[in-house]
Amino acid sequence: MPTLTIDGKTVTVPEGATVLQACEQAGSPVPFYCYHPGLSIAGNCRICLVEVEQSPKLPIACYTPAAEGMVVHTTSDKVLKARQDVLEFLLINHPLDCPVCDQAGECWLQDYYMNYGLYNPKFDEEKVKKPKAVPIGPTVMLDAERCILCSRCVRFCDEITKTGELGIFNRGDHSEIGVAPGKELTNDYSGCTVDICPVGALTDRDFRFKCRVWYLGSTKSVCPGCSMGCNIEIHDNRERKERPHVAQGARVMRLKPRYNADVNQWWMCDAGRYGYKAIDEQRLTTVQHRNGHGHQTSTWSDALDLLASTLRRLQEARQMDRAGVILSTQLTNEDLYVAKRVAQALGIRNVAVQGPARPGRQDDFLMKADTSPNTRGAQALGLSLDAAGLFARAARGELTTLYVCGPDVIEAYGQAAADQVKNCVELFVYQGSNAGGSVQAAHLVLPAAVYAEKDGTFTNDQGRVQRIRPAFAPLGEAKPDWQIWTELAARLEVPVSFTDAAAVFADLAAREPAFKGLTYEIIGDAGALLKA
Ligand code: SF4
Ligand code: SF4
Numbered sequence: 278m279p280t281l282t283i284d285g286k287t288v289t290v291p292e293g294a295t296v297l298q299a300c301e302q303a304g305s306p307v308p309f310y311c312y313h314p315g316l317s318i319a320g321n322c323r324i325c326l327v328e329v330e331q332s333p334k335l336p337i338a339c340y341t342p343a344a345e346g347m348v349v350h351t352t353s354d355k356v357l358k359a360r361q362d363v364l365e366f367l368l369i370n371h372p373l374d375c376p377v378c379d380q381a382g383e384c385w386l387q388d389y390y391m392n393y394g395l396y397n398p399k400f401d402e403e404k405v406k407k408p409k410a411v412p413i414g415p416t417v418m419l420d421a422e423r424c425i426l427c428s429r430c431v432r433f434c435d436e437i438t439k440t441g442e443l444g445i446f447n448r449g450d451h452s453e454i455g456v457a458p459g460k461e462l463t464n465d466y467s468g469c470t471v472d473i474c475p476v477g478a479l480t481d482r483d484f485r486f487k488c489r490v491w492y493l494g495s496t497k498s499v500c501p502g503c504s505m506g507c508n509i510e511i512h513d514n515r516e517r518k519e520r521p522h523v524a525q526g527a528r529v530m531r532l533k534p535r536y537n538a539d540v541n542q543w544w545m546c547d548a549g550r551y552g553y554k555a556i557d558e559q560r561l562t563t564v565q566h567r568n569g570h571g572h573q574t575s576t577w578s579d580a581l582d583l584l585a586s587t588l589r590r591l592q593e594a595r596q597m598d599r600a601g602v603i604l605s606t607q608l609t610n611e612d613l614y615v616a617k618r619v620a621q622a623l624g625i626r627n628v629a630v631q632g633p634a635r636p637g638r639q640d641d642f643l644m645k646a647d648t649s650p651n652t653r654g655a656q657a658l659g660l661s662l663d664a665a666g667l668f669a670r671a672a673r674g675e676l677t678t679l680y681v682c683g684p685d686v687i688e689a690y691g692q693a694a695a696d697q698v699k700n701c702v703e704l705f706v707y708q709g710s711n712a713g714g715s716v717q718a719a720h721l722v723l724p725a726a727v728y729a730e731k732d733g734t735f736t737n738d739q740g741r742v743q744r745i746r747p748a749f750a751p752l753g754e755a756k757p758d759w760q761i762w763t764e765l766a767a768r769l770e771v772p773v774s775f776t777d778a779a780a781v782f783a784d785l786a787a788r789e790p791a792f793k794g795l796t797y798e799i800i801g802d803a804g805a806l807l808k809a
Contacts, residue, residue: 278290278291278292279292279294279343279344279345279346279347280345280346281296281299281343281344281345281346281347281348281349282347282348282349283299283300283303283305283349283351284303284305284349284350284351284352286303286304286305288302288303290302290343293342294342294343295318295338295339295340295341295342295343296327296329296336296338296339296341296342296343296347296349297309297312297325297338297339297341298343299343299349300327300338300349300351305351305352307325307327307338307351308324308325308360308385308389308392308393309322309324309325309338309339310322310324310367310385310425310427310429310475310476311339311427311428311429312325312339313429313432313473313543314543315437315542315543315544316429316432316433316436316437316473317432317436318339318340319427319428319429319432320337320339320340321426321427321428322363322367322425322427323337323363324360324363324364324367324389325337325338325339326338326356326359326360326363327341327349327350327351327356328349328350328351328353328355328356329341329347329348329349329350330347330348330349330350331348335355335356335359338351357393360389360393361393361394361395364386364389364390364393364394364395365395365398365399365400367386367425368386368390368398368400369400369404369450370404370405370407370422370450371386371404371422371423371425372404372409372422372423374420374422374423374477375387378420378423378477379477379480379484379485379486380423380474380476380477380480381477381489381490382489382490382491383490384475384476384477385475385476386425386475386476404422405422405450405451406422407421407422407424407453408420408421408422408453409421409422412482413443413455413456413461413462414442414456414461414462414463414467415461415463415467415482416462416467416468416471416481416482416483416547416551417462417467417468417470417471417479417480417481417482418479418480418481418482418485419454419455419478419479420477420478420480421453421454421455421478423476423477423478424453424454424476424478425475425476425478426445426452426453426454427475428445429470429473429474429475430443430454430470430473430474430479431443431444431445431454433466433469433470433473434462434464434470437466437469437544437642438464438465438466438642440464442456442457442460442461442462442463442464443455443456443462443470444456444457454478465546465547465548465638465640465644466544466545466546466547466642466643467547468481468545468547468550468551469534469543469544469545472533472534472543473543481531483531483551484530484531487514487530487531488514488530491516492514492516493512493513493514493515493516493530493531494512494513494514494515494516494527494748494749495510495511495512496510496511496513496729496746496747496748497509497510497535497744497746497802498510498511498728498729498744498745498746498748499650499728499735499737499743499744499745500532500545500549500552500650501552501607501649501650501728501735501745502546502548502549502552502648502650503548503549503637503644503645503646503647503648503649503650504645504647504648504649504650504651504652504653504737504738505540505541505643505644505645505737505738506540506650506735506736506737506738506739506741506743506804507534507537507540507541507544507545507546507549507643508534508535508536508537508540508541508743508802508803508804509532509533509534509535509545509549510532510533510534510535511529511532511553511729511748512529512530512531512532512533513527513528513529513530513729513748513749514527514528514530515527515748515749526749526750526752527748527749528557528749529553529556529557529729529748531550531553532545532549532550532551532552532553533545534550535802537802537803537804538803539739539741539803539804540737540739540741540743540804541643544642544643545643546643546644548637548638548644553729555711556710556711556727556728556729557752558711559711559712559713560710560711560712560724560752560753560755561709561710561711561712561716561722561724561725561753561755562724562752562753562754562755563575563724563753563754564576564577564579564580564721564722564723564724564754565716565721565722566579566580566583566720566721566722567719567720567721567722572716572722575721577723577754577756577764580721580723581761581764581765581768582768583704583721584680584704584706584721584765585765585768585769587678587703587704588600588623588625588678588769589769591677591678592623592624596677597623597624597625597626598626598627599675599676599677599678600623600625600627600676600677600678600679600680601625601627601628601629601667601670601671601676601678601679601680602616602620602625602627602628602629602679602680602681602682603629603630603631603664603667603668603679603680603681603682603684603686604616604617604628604629604630604631604655604660604682604683604684605630605631605649605682605683605684606630606631606632606633606647606649606650606651606652606654606655606662607649607650607651607683607684607728608651608682608683608758609651609654609728609731609733609734609735609745609758609759609778610651610654610657610658610733610734610735610736610742610782610785610792611732611733611734611757611759611778611781611782611785612682612683612733612757612758612759612762613630613651613654613655613658613660614658614759614781614784614785614789615758615759615762615763615766615773615775615781616628616682616758616759616762617658617659617660618773619762619763619765619766619769619771619773622766622771622772622773623769623771627667627670627676628660628661629660629661629662629663629664629666629667630655630660630661630662630664631664631681631683631684631686631689632647632649632652632662632664633647633648633649634684634685634688634689636648645738647738650728650735650737651735651736652738653736653737653738653739653740653807654734654735654736654742657736657740657789657791657792657807658785658789658791659789664684664689665689665690668686668689668690668694668698671698671701671702672694672697672698672701673701674701676701676702677702677703677704678702678703678704678705678706679698679702679704679705679706680706680708681705681706681707681708681709681715681719682708682709682725682758683708683709683725683758684709685709685711685713685714685715686698686707686714686715686718687713687714687715687718688713688714692714695714695715695718696718698718699718699719699720704720704721705718705719705720705721706719706720706721706722706723707719707721707722707723708722708723708724708725708758708761709723709724709725710724710725710726710727710755723761724751724752724753724754724755724756725755725756725757725758725761726747726751726755726756726757726758727751727755728745729747729748729749730747730748730749730750730751730752730755730757731745731747731751731757731778732744732745732746732747732757732777732778732779733745733757733759733778733781733782734782734800736807737804739806740806740807741804741805741806741807742792742795742800742804742805742806742807743800743804744797744800744801744802744804757778759775759778759781763775779797782795782796782797783796790808791807791808792807792808793808794808795807
């Protein structure tokens, strides 16, 4: 555990730490481009030069081990001059693209030049021209002129995905990043190369020119794409609501991975990254009631009155065994818990949770075959995962009321089975966020909020309970599932009443042994494990 002095401050750092890490720990961060804590050290950008007393040259902080007794200066005249010079070299052939570059606003070349630049460049020769706006795969666009050859993207493909699509070709000032002839950047995590590119050389083909980054709002959340539960930031265009294409209010512009040492570190897969588009596909925004003329727009009040009166009749006839509830592993712990409590209070024993219709792709990195975010949460709440059995009972005519929340049962069981259920049950309620085949089969359609519109928690396959938060309000008349269940409970005089997701979770943690002792504060940004 070496102790060193950095800008006059004494710090003790773990054995094996570098000067760069020691500087960060001391509160004197040094700039860097090629260094990334998740990749090997390349030491090629040279911007992290620092002054170490007794050392004749300025060493690069990212590669220099922190040693006992070192005295380091990060802002001496020598260091600041060296940084200016490094920036001049990096910018020799860099185009003056900032006004038209999609990275503007989150470009480390811009940021460092503002902080450390010369502001009076000496280079007045012709710049070397390189290819611009070349698609190098389905998700990534390369502008070779903007590349500073830090090799982060190359190391990512070599060390993390081990797919090796990228390389540095040619020599000298004609060196440029690229894919080998005939190859494409097609690995399952290709979007991460955009995340780690410190400049505008690699941009996201999906996000480019959709929104200037200074208009983006950011919300900490969790990817619902699979049971890994990668930590993400939802970036939405809340600051640009006046624009016609966002007339419905803020929507998701992009997802970015959020660091969590115990889950996804710095990364996320492309399926999760671009999965956000599905949340607005065929979005359900109104309450609908099917009568003889097809679906008609209804109101929350009428729809919940109808559902409540149907359940009350079954209760009075002591026939609650003819009511069934199918929940979803896409729902939050809070949604599942409130549904379970209300169903229990009403005496509905036929409650089951539907998982994904089919397994997804699994790898040995992040992607899991279970493409739902909360299977473990449903299990921890003691809910049955035999939705198929319950659905089959409905298709055999053993149920008169079926209330489906979340899963598109058509996708899971097919249109013929759903049509049969529709004909067998007296009331088929579909509560969900997007119109699948179930909507056509349902008598009542209740619009539910998507994960980006609600507060709550998912439990990933490690048993880690993690927070999701609303980036914006639900579209149209949609509401969070737990809230719909509480409004139904109020009509049936069931004492299950909550004002927000935090209150639901507090009650859940008090009553459910697996969640005992957990609070939103304890879960924080990194999540907390279920009790064993
Ligand atoms: S494309 Fe970006 S990440 Fe890759 S070497 Fe160039 S600057 Fe670095
Ligand atoms: S691995 Fe799973 S949780 Fe992570 S980003 Fe991909 S789909 Fe989302």
